[in-house]
Amino acid sequence: MSKTYFYNGAIILSDSQISNGYVLVDGTKILDFGHGEIAVESDTVKINLNGRYLSPGFIDLHVHGGGGFDFMDATLEAFLGIANTHVQFGTTAMCPTSLTAELSGIYAVLDCYEEALKMNDTGAAFLGIHLEGPYLALSQRGAQDPIYIRDPEPSEYMGILSYSPHIIRWSAAPELPGALKFADYLTENGVLPSLAHTDAIYEEVLEGFNHGFSLATHFYSAMSGITRKNAQRFAGTIEAGYLIDDMDVEIIGDGIHVPPPLLKLIYKIKGPDRIALVTDAMRAAAMPEGQSILGRASDGLPVIVEDGVAKLMDRSAFAGSVATADQLIRNYVRLGEVPLVEAIKMMSQTPARILNINHRKGKIEKGYDADLVILNEDLFAELTMVMGDIKFQKYS
Template identity: 55%
Template structure:
């Protein structure tokens, strides 16, 4: 069947997560890459192209705001093939939109990646790219985590304006807001429509309150590389974690791999912020989708050797984490089971909330009429069976 919108595709025989609620068993109708209707039951459309969900769940495609790599590739490898490998690997795990993320580096390496991204940003072989997330290099040394200390520095207008002028694709920049010049930098980002995000920071509550006034309304990988309650000159201060909980303007992101954020902290975060203020992120490095063993954090040329074991990447001395190897399906599964949240809430944190944070919730993150037909089908164990982007099947489990 064809209408004025073209050939109709229908996805049927599955429970639809909208994601505000479980719609129940229904049928999603698609034409020209958009959702044109949701009908209860197994709705028939003569002449349509049908896809049977086989009793599974039909949900919006997952949106990953923060990922460095997967499939033994990292965006800092700075090749087109590595970028495509990452997109394809994350697609297999239900991600339909991701935001390529950099690490602190020298500008030569960063500029090379900006040029590569410009060539591959419209690729359609895997999860789509939503824009660039620069993580660093403006971080607090004491909270650097696995970021290479050689590249950490304070914001320099001459430097960051050159970077901003080199690319129109930057949509988010993670920095420590307490550094000299960081608040002025936040103002510039905010005016350009780029999200300033708090990360790798020694900020206390009062610093975060001030940062919010300069556009810092999001916190990168909450709990990781930031302080909680701290003492300075014998006095006790609330830290960045407490600020994230107390300030309603702030959204947070969680790496719910069960290691970076174990079950009690998942529950605490949702109890305090609610699903509408939390985005699940993989923050994955090249080890995502790979077996355990030695790996590299960052580029092959300039990265740091790490070890993958126990479902996480560690520094070689095993004294700290070096990155996540999570995929989006794992995040949803863990929030659902370990975090003990309803499935629609877990899905919301991987779909609608990320879309709202990035200002694209008018077309992404929901199964609703007029929205892009980015859809995943998964079973009760959150194993991905099929992935659609703009109504086209890009992955199907053999």
């Protein structure tokens, strides 16, 4: 790879931005950055930012699909199609995410990931698999298929983890029988337990946190709030997410799953260092509105996409996000009223820290991976670089 020199733009750093700045990339790494311009070798590729923003690449911890594909399809075409779709919106790295399914369906996704990891050279990079379910609270199942929801069974989850080394995160309900032993086993094997689709009260969440449940999956969605039993009130998962200072929360920042007042509240209480923006996108992301399918194309749930979100056919509930990464940035700046630098941190540096890859990804720093995004003044992605290689460029 030759060197690439970005110049004459606003460079987004961890806690500030450099006006009229530059970034120099050498191969797969960031070699230098700073204010003004520098002399570069004649064979260096020069990209004039013309005042646009240069941001760290966006890391999506939770994504199911896009471009007409779902990871549950378990085909090479689907995996690569999703990676190629989201790279157009600034996603440089992602965690392919499953849905609750029968055991054979989960294994099919794991098998396909192994193959796709070797073939993915044109889209967003794969960081590892995120399993969502099947160990969920039936009462908080959302659009997850209730047929497959069950309690953690050691022989099952041990078998799954021994089958694939690529599982890095597993979302489950911490109050289920056996969930704490499940979390202990995950943490012992370097996998992040994440609480999701849960009816837990505060005390159960706190106990789960002490066993490794340190991230709240799609905060506010499919989780308990304050409940009342007879005369007594109980704080729920949402309140626990706020009260436990070291609990990270991920937000579907489409402005619909979490409306603007809640975007502001979460930011006010948790701050950008504890918030990870995620698309949680299903197959209809970057596709025209209309009918779609949540989950596998062969036997998934029919849904309707309208008003910027997927809904059940009877419109009784949401059935998935169709957001893209740059849209999350725009929403948190405009709807959540947060500074651009902090919105980008929630889509880059904070997710990198949650996954323990913040020593090489998530910010513009010397020696870090050259994962970069050019955003125009309206915060739409116009170029995406993954490991020093331009994967998407809107203009020549």
